[in-house]
Amino acid sequence: MPKRRVHEQAVQKTGNVLRTVMIWSGLALALVAAVLVMTGLITERVGFYLLVATAVAYGFALFDFDVDDDD
8 A cells, every 4th residue: 555645744844944954064064175175275184073063964964753653
């Protein structure tokens, strides 16, 4: 029997917005870190820390904010 589509709840909407913001901010942070390291404005160590922050943002973005098992 096919699953019935459940309407999005407030938690799911908030989770989707947070996930989208974290993914795009992670992409922007990685791009900024790469450009700053290539131009020599920051050291490679600081660029590495920015990439670690990007990885943390992606880790939070992969977290499932859904409270039910509708997907």
